[in-house]
Structure formats: C-alpha cells, structure tokens
Amino acid sequence: SNSGSAEDGRATSPLSKLVYYHAQQLQPNCSYKFFVRARSEAGLSDPSAQCDVVTQPLPPPLPTSVAVERIEPNALHFQWSMRDEAEMNVTAVCEVSWREVTQEELDACTGGTAKLARNMEQEDRDAWSSKEIPCGEDIGGDYSCSIIGLMPDTLYAVQVRGKNGGGDGPWSPAVLQKTTVPPPQQPSTFYSCDTSSTSTTLSWDQPLDDAFPVTAYQVRCTSSGAEVDQDPDTLWQTITAVEVGEGRLCYIVEDLVPGQEYAFQIRALNQVGPGEPTEPLKVTVKCDVPPPPSQPESSEQLSDAIILQWKPPMRNHGSEVTAYALQMRKDGEEEWQTVSEEITNLSVEVSCPEPRMVYHFRIRAKNALGWSEW
Structure with missing residues (x-):
C-alpha cells in the first residue's frame, strides 16, 4: 500500500542487472517485510525470500520536566522525561552536558539568569563537560543522572538531549543550579x-x-x-x-x-x-566531700530522750558516706555540743535530761574526702 519507485542499477552480468526500489511513506521505527517477484510474458514468478527491514526512528523529542532532584556540595542530581505522545521516538541514550557559570557572566547579562540560560542553548559544546546515560529500548521514559566532582558553592548550567539512530534531539533549556556549601569538618x-x-x-x-x-x-x-x-x-x-x-x-x-x-x-x-x-x-569529675544530709527531724519524743532521723545526701560526690556527726545545743545558747561523730545509721536516740527544754540539732556527713557542711 506504500508508494515507491524503481530504477535500474548497475549491471552485474550480461544476463542480470541490479534493480533498486525506494519505498516511501513508511512509518518511523517500524518493522516491515518485503518480497520481490518477477513478471514476464509467461506470468509471475514465486516470491523471493523475505527481507526484514526496520525503519530508522525520528530524532528524540525535547526532554521535558528537567529538574534538580538533590543538591550537594560536590554533586547535582537531575531527573527528566523523554516521553513521546506519538510513541515513535526511541531514545537510545541521553546526553547530559554541564559547565560552570562565572560571576562575570552573571554581571554581564542584563536580562538575568533566564536570558543567560537561553543564550547557552546556542553555545559551542567545547567548553562543556558531558556524559551519556543509556536508555535501553523503551519508547520514552523518565531518567536521572548524578553529576559529581563539582565545586561547592558554585553555579552550573545543565542541559539534556536524547540521541538515537535517527539523529540528535534538541537540547533542553539550560537549568542553572548552585551547589551547596559543605558543612564544617569534625574538630x-x-x-x-x-x-x-x-x-x-x-x-x-x-x-x-x-x-x-x-x-x-x-x-x-x-x-x-x-x-x-x-x-x-x-x-x-x-x-x-x-x-x-x-x-x-x-x-x-x-x-x-x-x-x-x-x-x-x-x-x-x-x-x-x-x-x-x-x-x-x-x-x-574528681570526687569531693558530700553535700549536707537533710535536716534532722524528731520521730519520737520520750520523757528524757528524743529519737532523731534524717535523709542521706542526695549525692555522695563520688565517695560513699561512711559516718554522720550530730551536734545539739539548748535554746538560747550559742555553743554546740557534739553528740557523736561515729553515727552510721539514719537515726539516733539522743538523751535530753531537762524536761520542757527546747533543743536544736544539726548534722553533717563524712566520706573519704572529709566532712560536708552542716
């Protein structure tokens, strides 16, 4: 059903000559089967052996949705799509190209980064680095690429295009992206x-x-x-x-x-x-004398004695408490009398011989480094 034209080719022998046929209006990237048979006054010959032909694809389409996926101090990670609605454009490889953008270029471009990116689409690729990403045999698809070995805190321009047997596709608009500043090193x-x-x-x-x-x-x-x-x-x-x-x-x-x-x-x-x-x-941290224990309190009062109890220091400051010292004085007196410096429990019975007398008590703790405050 496709149109074509035939023309004589160069003769290969006195009895035969090479015939060419140019098949037209074929679909790109499609498989075709061709047969040839001869006609003479006696009729048509049997068909020749089958000839399988796959037409070349159209060049890949313009990459779309080119975007930065992740930014690092020494790398940029991009993703893009090569999807074709007609499903006739096979992308064999994607070429990713990039170069550094200098501050002088930014200062000289009065139209801002958008105009600078448009100007880059016509640049000679000699100043650009590039790498190719195999795309397999699928029609269209989403792809990604990591560009490593970049300088931190530096602006780069990145473009992508597809390539196949039908030729090179168009470059995507340049994407300008700056790498990040690296965090400080470990002290x-x-x-x-x-x-x-x-x-x-x-x-x-x-x-x-x-x-x-x-x-x-x-x-x-x-x-x-x-x-x-x-x-x-x-x-x-x-x-x-x-x-x-x-x-x-x-x-x-x-x-x-x-x-x-x-x-x-x-x-x-x-x-x-x-x-x-x-x-x-x-x-x-070095050990120290303990902090003071809690204030002693009366747990039971007898006719000529009182039973006192207290709580140990909240911390021992690295050395266990080994003893407590208890002192007492009568109300109105200034001088303290030592009851004992060898108390090992958290309670003690103290003799109070004078009835209806008010007594005052204080206590301190001791560890291997010395006595606490009262």
Whole structure:
C-alpha cells in the first residue's frame, strides 16, 4: 500500500542487472517485510525470500520536566522525561552536558539568569563537560543522572538531549543550579584537662576552611547512667570558645557533679549548619566531700530522750558516706555540743535530761574526702 519507485542499477552480468526500489511513506521505527517477484510474458514468478527491514526512528523529542532532584556540595542530581505522545521516538541514550557559570557572566547579562540560560542553548559544546546515560529500548521514559566532582558553592548550567539512530534531539533549556556549601569538618585532637570536682576544660583543634569559615561551636554533655527523655539534638548548647594557641580552642564546663562520669562532644557550625561531631569523650569529675544530709527531724519524743532521723545526701560526690556527726545545743545558747561523730545509721536516740527544754540539732556527713557542711 506504500508508494515507491524503481530504477535500474548497475549491471552485474550480461544476463542480470541490479534493480533498486525506494519505498516511501513508511512509518518511523517500524518493522516491515518485503518480497520481490518477477513478471514476464509467461506470468509471475514465486516470491523471493523475505527481507526484514526496520525503519530508522525520528530524532528524540525535547526532554521535558528537567529538574534538580538533590543538591550537594560536590554533586547535582537531575531527573527528566523523554516521553513521546506519538510513541515513535526511541531514545537510545541521553546526553547530559554541564559547565560552570562565572560571576562575570552573571554581571554581564542584563536580562538575568533566564536570558543567560537561553543564550547557552546556542553555545559551542567545547567548553562543556558531558556524559551519556543509556536508555535501553523503551519508547520514552523518565531518567536521572548524578553529576559529581563539582565545586561547592558554585553555579552550573545543565542541559539534556536524547540521541538515537535517527539523529540528535534538541537540547533542553539550560537549568542553572548552585551547589551547596559543605558543612564544617569534625574538630580534631579533642581532649579534656584541668578537671576538678565541679569543672573540666575541653580543648580541640579547629577545622581549617578559609572558604567557608566556622561561625560557632556547640557542646553536648550527657552524664553516665542518666536517662535522656528529650531529643538528643536539643542537648546541643552553643558555646563561646577561647583561642589558646594557633588553631587551638578551649572551653570550661562548669557546675558538674563531683565524682560523676560525663560524655562530651563538640561540633562546629558554619552558614549551612552543624558538621560531624567528635566521638564522645568520657570524663570523670574528681570526687569531693558530700553535700549536707537533710535536716534532722524528731520521730519520737520520750520523757528524757528524743529519737532523731534524717535523709542521706542526695549525692555522695563520688565517695560513699561512711559516718554522720550530730551536734545539739539548748535554746538560747550559742555553743554546740557534739553528740557523736561515729553515727552510721539514719537515726539516733539522743538523751535530753531537762524536761520542757527546747533543743536544736544539726548534722553533717563524712566520706573519704572529709566532712560536708552542716
């Protein structure tokens, strides 16, 4: 049913000659079967052997929906579509092309980035890098590509086109996208020193990055055995570090509990946010004398004695309480009398020989480092 034309070709022998036939109005990217038979005065010959032919496809269509999928400091991840409503355009490969856009180009283009992108569509590709993405044998489809090895905080132009046996398709409009700034590196040589019973000094080497400088530091402090109910990210506190040498910083953590073990981490921040934190640094604060026990209270009053009881210190500051000391004085007197310094229980019976006398009591605790306050 398709039209065509025949013409004589070059003779291959005195008895035969090569005949050409140009079949026209065929559909692109379609399979056809051709047969040939001869006609003479005696009639038609039998058909020749079958000849299978697949027509070339049309060049691929314009890529659509070219968009940035993900942005990184050293990479851009793109996706696009090569779908063809007529389903006649096979895309064998997609060529992705990109180049850096300089600040001079931006300053010189009065029409903004949109005009600059349009101008790039006519550029010579010598200044562009490119890579090809195999597309298989499907008609149309959605594809993606990762462009790696880019410079951080740099503007790039990216274009895509399809290619097949029918030729190269048109370039997509240029997409301009800037890579992100990398987060700061992890602080190094992190350790503690000058640890007392209530404080410790954290010290570290600051990350060196002149292009994207550190703007702040944060510390996270957790005590050993403590249950953390809140989000760990909320435990980070911004600190003011002090430079103590070339590239060396320190920070004093105060109000620590004596004898308690802590885990400290440091991380740096820049304009895009926090970087990787250091590994947890475990520090055990020095032990100290215990805090005072609770105020002694009367649990029972006898005619000539009183039974007192109290609660132990809320913390032992790293050393167990071994004894309690109890003192008493009569109301109106200033001098305290020691009842005992070897009490090991949380209650004691105290002799009060004078009836209807008001007595005052105070108590303190002792551990291996000494006595607490009264």
